[in-house]
Amino acid sequence: MPNRSALLRHLLVGFALLGQAAARAGDVSPPEVVSRVDATLPAEGTPPPTQDHVLLEFNVGVDGLPSNIVVIESAGEPWDKASIRALEQWRFMPARHDGVAVASRTRLSFGMPARAMPVVPDAGTDDGGSPDAGQFVEGEAVDAGHPKHELNTTVLGRGVPKSRGAGDFALEVGELKAVPHSSATEFLKLAPGILLTNEGGEGHPEQIFLRGFDAREGQDIELTVDGVPINDSGNLHGNGYADLHFLIPELVENLRVTEGPFDPRQGNFAVAGSADYQLGLAQRGIIAKGGYGSYGTERILLLWGPPGETSRTFGGVELFKTAGFGQNRAAQNARGVVQYEGRLSDSTSFRVGAMAYGATYQSAGLLRADDVASGLKGFYDTYDTRQGGDSVRAQVHADLHGHGANFTWDQMLYGLYDLTRVRENFTGFLHDVQLPQQTPHEQRGDLIDRTSNAYTVGARGNARARFRLFERNQEIEVGYSARVDSVTGVQERIEAGGNVPYLRDLDLASTLTDFGAYADLNLSPVWWLTVRGGLRGEFLTYDVLDNCAVKTVRRPDPTNPPGNASCLSQQDFGLPREPDARNSATAGVLLPRASVLVGPFKELTFSGSVGTGVRSIDPQYVSQNLDAPFASIFSWEGGAAWAHRFEHHETTARAVVFGTRVDKDLVFNEQEGRGVIGGSTSRLGALFAGRARGEFYDVSANVTWVQSKFDDTNLLVPYVPDLVGRLDGALFHEVPWWRPLDGAIDAKLGVGATYVGRRALPYGQRSDVIFVMDASAEVSWKWVSLGLSVTNLLDTKYRLGEFNFASDFRTSGSLPTLVPARMFSAGPPRALMLTLGLHFGGES
Amino acid sequence: MKRLTLTLALLLVGCVQSTGGQLVSFVLEGRGDPAVATGQPLRFTSGRGFDVTLTRAKVTVGAVYFNRQNPQSYTLEQSCVQTGVYTGEVRGGLTLDALDPTPQPFPVEGHGTDAQTLAAELWLTGGDILATDDQTPILDVEGVASQGGSTWPFSGVLTIGANRVVPPRNTALPGSNPLCQQRIVAPIAFETQLAQGSTVQVLVDPRAWFADVDFSSLAQVGARQYQFSNDGSSPRQADQALYNGLRAFVGPYRFTTPGTTP
Structure with a gap:
């Protein structure tokens, strides 16, 4: 026997x-x-x-x-x-x-x-x-x-776009999920040069800095999830506003970050680059997690992946609640997602899914540094407890993927609903000036209440054919993207101490369309040379109904005084008119993009890319004109990538130099509370990134230096960081000396560290340095896991965002302060989160 | 190695650039007429030919602001507080003795930027520029005026409160002529760039307050005593002229920086 x-x-x-x-x-x-x-x-x-x-x-x-x-x-x-x-x-x-x-x-x-x-x-x-x-x-x-x-x-899933060179990062989250990530946005930090800040609160989208761009909440970076766009066209908070909080971090499997507009698939908003989140759940069965942490933070997560289905078939629900650190930082949200990936035949697969997200949050906003230094305010205090916001997103999507021996195709349809309401007060009591037609009033406060509602339907697709040339396989791909957005947006000012709007700044109803088409050729005449590139055409239409087109008049009609109304029904000299105005316009542009890859020579591949990109104009700036303006971007990069793989280890390293010029950059404006169009800017920078992976470790590190300047003055662009470094590391292994009840204990350790150099601020100022570390530990045994994560491990008291502008929050007497002063948003202090997880009925 | 380190350091320094401009702190001082010896009365002949001996001349300045708005572009319709134009501020009050030529520092440090300053604003207030009333004595004067053998010993205390409300220009513009406009003396031409640690002086020439005052129209309040009325609606020329002189942006007030000729 x-x-x-x-x-x-x-x-x-x-x-x-x-x-x-x-x-x-x-x-x-x-x-x-x-x-x-x-x-x-x-x-x-x-x-x-x-x-x-x-x-x-x-x-x-x-x-x-x-x-x-x-x-x-x-x-x-x-x-x-x-x-x-x-x-x-x-x-x-x-x-x-x-x-x-x-x-x-x-x-x-x-x-x-x-x-x-x-x-x-x-x-x-x-x-x-x-x-x-x-x-x-x-x-x-x-x-x-x-x-x-x-x-x-x-x-599994859809085809992976071909690399555009050393600045194109296909990032597997993998074991680096062990590093604490409070939101899906934070996975972006795996790509070099990205800094995330947030002065808006737990539910407010992070402000993204990339390669010397202040992309605000996505205005300069095209964000998608499995191809479905996240950027909101026509959002009043910023055209291209993108809120990634609807994503459950545990469902983020991969991420492709393309720094620069070098891939013809990249569309509107790909100014600094683009990022596509790919969702998946490798574990099958039911996963239930409950977490409790500092500041009354509670989190419940339920995930399920039916055994026998692909990792792209999953469901998930997350409930989150926190009282928040310091004043006015409470938040609650819920998010859910279901997706099914199946096959229609051996050569055709499909995917259908739906997502929903709702959030409400408070925001502490900014503080004046002098008020904190003088003890008038605490580091984590707020001036205006009415700051905060609400977000809703609903999404349905479906796609088909087919492939044959030399032909593949994809087709996707999606529908979106987005509601964003943001209440922010950057300046206190400065901008409510007394206008002659208004009843005499004092400063009523600068709280901005901005709401956008958007319905979006769209489609995208591509077809790729392989053919033989030079006795080698070559490829050509053609594709398109199309979306229609129906957006309404209202921006009002709210009177201090209450919820009464006293002024309507904007009231827009817009229908926006964005059509893109591209052809992308992938030629490799010899083994060591590959040329990828093509042409993208972008065509945008605007139809904008401004319901508040007249706000002031010269010499109003004495018998029909405009009074305190925000949107007036008369024009100069008191002549009557309707308060609205409709503007329609179009914009079209051709965007050539190309990359050359040379190698690999002994695992080293050199690459160079050039490309042009585009950012559509904010609807509020559209005037009745055939041609609407847009921001144009020219970008280039050169780099080298090295990949080495041996038995149990894989190591990659990249070095890139890059440059970009934008003819209409966005610069933060405190009065508007968002980025507004400024002058042309140029950037020059370099980055280094590396990752090493093995059976029990996964380490990723990157550092980026960039200098951003205005072309006319040669002065630095404020707020963007010129030096950003990031380290993510994970150790994972089975505990070798103990197998209770014949079950292995798997242990994971994760650590993340961010370094941000002194950022340039207006008036020749520099911000403080940021250095923050996060860490986590998790053990799992059979169907149970227990994890502890610590963010801001060193409990550093740091300023996450820093600004220099005039503000007056009436903290020091009745005389207004009208000159620029340092403002900041506080970075979160140390926070602990203990998570208990259960895993039933599936394999990993 | 040293050479490499030095080169790298130089490159790094070369890379560290600026967004332009800087934030500055400065000191603001008030000074009376430099022609007067401290503690002595000021004698002068006014524009209307009165010989005036001024024995008390004090003005309360609640705050001073500098901005980059061209004085030529000021309009009657503009609001009291502009947005985004200010280059300096001194947010602390001083009752300035215009008969004292020695520097009288304001109680708080000034803050601002080194952006080009084109105009200054004197805020004549006891505190809140938007207050509906203010009993703070803004101007306190005393002296004797004479002309053609007649003599008018005078005194006066002016406030800028509810007594100075000016009605709107028309019913369609109820917010025109806000009281804050009465309290702000602007634009006082002042072209400079504030520098870190610098000193700015505001020179007050009380003679200009009386340039157009007809002392003969003063109200007699005693046997040999005349007084400027604090009633904004007073029809007397002297009362209106002194108030207008107090608020004149050309004449009584001049800003300078050390090293420039007063």
């Missing part, structure tokens, strides 16, 4: 990753085995296998973990289970698509030991070891190359 206590030397692991054959045909390299664990032979008395192999199909995630294991061909339940238990402990290098790690689905055949087969009655002699994984074992392994198992390694 076989020795049943030993690791299976008898249950032969004759296996093959059959996708390897298919990989040769395309540009997908299949997953590779990093480590394997032998299976344990079924218990004594187990019936012999019913056939000579067990064929398993499973996912290999970008983290290298097998999941969603399904028995395709059974050899009997005990043998199937033994094979599955073994496979669960295997680790892989993930499949790669154009050099980018991707999740994949593949098959593996476990050969039954010939000795265990009924026809071999003396099976079980302990006379041999297991063969090496991947080797065909003559006479015992049975399936490598078996005709019915000649299977493709299928990349």
Whole structure:
């Protein structure tokens, strides 16, 4: 009889990753085995296998973990289970698509030991070891190359766009999820040069700085989630406003950050670059997490991934509540997402999904540094407790993906609803000046109450064909994007101490369309040279009804005085008119983009890119004109990328120099409380990024230096950081010395650190340095996990955002202060979060 | 190695640039007429030919602001507080003795930027520029005027409160002529760039307050005593002329920086 206590030397692991054959045909390299664990032979008395192999199909995630294991061909339940238990402990290098790690689905055949087969009655002699994984074992392994198992390694989800060079970052979150991330936005920090600040509160979108751009809440960076746009066209808070809080961080699987407008797929708002979030849930089953932390923070998270489905099939709900640190920082939100990915045929898959998000939050806003220094205000205090906001987002999306031997295509439809309401007071009591037609009044306060409602429908699609030229595979892709936005926006000023609006600044109803079409060629005449690029056309239309077109008149009609009305029904000299005005306009532009990749030479690839981008104009600036203005961007970069892979380790490093010129940059305006169009600016910078990964570690580090200047004065652009560094690291391993109740304890440690140099501020000032560390630890055993995360580990009292402008919050006497002074938003102090997690009914 | 370090340091320094301009702090001083010896009365002949001996001349300045608005562009319709134009502020009051030529520092430090200053504003208030009333004595004068053998010993205390309300220009413009406009003396031409640690002086020439005053129209309040009325609606020329002189942006007040000729 076989020795049943030993690791299976008898249950032969004759296996093959059959996708390897298919990989040769395309540009997908299949997953590779990093480590394997032998299976344990079924218990004594187990019936012999019913056939000579067990064929398993499973996912290999970008983290290298097998999941969603399904028995395709059974050899009997005990043998199937033994094979599955073994496979669960295997680790892989993930499949790669154009050099980018991707999740994949593949098959593996476990050969039954010939000795265990009924026809071999003396099976079980302990006379041999297991063969090496991947080797065909003559006479015992049975399936490598078996005709019915000649299977493709299928990349899960949608195709991965081809790299545009060293500044194109396909980021697997992977084990770096262990680093504390309070929102999905924070994953952006895995890309070099990104700083996130937030003066608006827990539910307010983060302000994104990238490559020397102050992209505000997304105005200069195109953000998408699995291709669905996140930027709001026509949002009064900023054209392109993007709130990423509807994403559940645990569902972010990958992220592609393209710094610069170099890919013809990038559309409107891709000024500094673009980022596409790819959602997925590698773990199957039900995951329930409950967290409680500092400042009354509570979080409940429920995720589910039906076993047998892909990682792109999942559901999730999150409830969040916090009292917030300091004054006026309470927030509550809820978010939910469901998505199903299925197949219509071997060559066609589909995905349907829906998301919903609702949030309400308070905001502390900014403080004057002199008030804090003099003790009039505490570091975490606020001036105006009415600051805050509300957000709602609903999304439905569906897409189809088809592929053949030399042709792939995608088609997506989506519908969105967005509500954003933001109440902010940057200046206190400064801007409510007495106008002659108004009843005499004092300063009533500068609280801005800004609401935008947007309904969006859109589609995007592409088709890619492969052809032979120069005796090599070449590709051409054509695609389009189209969206229509119906947006209403109202901005009012609210009287101090209450909720009474006293002035309407804006009242717009806009219908906006954005059509983009592109052609992208991927040519590789010789093995060491690849040219990628093409042309994008962007066509925008505006139809803007301004319901508050007249706010002041010269010499009003004495018999019909305008009084305190915000939107007037008369024009100069008291002549009557309606208070509205309609403006329609169009804008069209062609955007050439190209990248050249040379190499790899000894794992080193050089690249260079040039491209132009566009940002549509805010609807409130549209005038009745055939051609609407827009901001044009010219960008270039040159870089080198190095990737080295050895047995259990993978290391990548990149260095990039880049430059950008924008003819109409956005500069923060405190009176408007948002970015407004300024002059032309140019940037020159460099970045370095590296990542090292192995069986038990994952470390990512990057540093970016950039100088942003106004072209006319050669002076620095304020607020943008010129030096940003970021470190993310994770250690993960099974606790080797303890397996209580025969269950392994997996431990994870995560650490993140951000360094931001002294940012340039108006009037020659410089901000303080920011250095913040976060850390986390988690242990999991069987179906239970316990984690502790600490943000701002060193409890640094730091200024997250700093400004220099005039403000008067009436804290020091009745005489107004009218000259610029330092303002800041406080960075959060140290906060702890303890999370208990349960995982049922699935594999990871 | 040293050479490399030095080169890198120089490159780094070369890279550190600025957004332009700077924030500054400065000292503001008030001074009376430099022609007067401290503690002595000021004798002068007014524009209307009165020989005036001024024995008391004090003005309360609640605050001083500097801005970059061209004085030529000031309009009657503009609001008391503009947005985004101010280059300096001194938010503390001083009752300035216009008969004392020695520097009288304002009680608080001034703050601002080094942006080009084109105009100054004197805020004649006891505190709140928007207050509906203010009993703070803004101007306190005493002296003797004479002409053609007649003599008018006079005194006066002026406030700028409810007594100075000016009706709106018309019913369609109820917010025109706000009281704060009465309290702000502007634009006083002052072209400079404030510098960190610098001193700015405001020179007050009380003679200009009386330039157009017809002392013969003063109200007699005693056997040999005349008084300027604090009633804004007083029809007497002397009362109106002194108030107008107090608020004149050309004549009584001049801003300078040390090193320039007063």
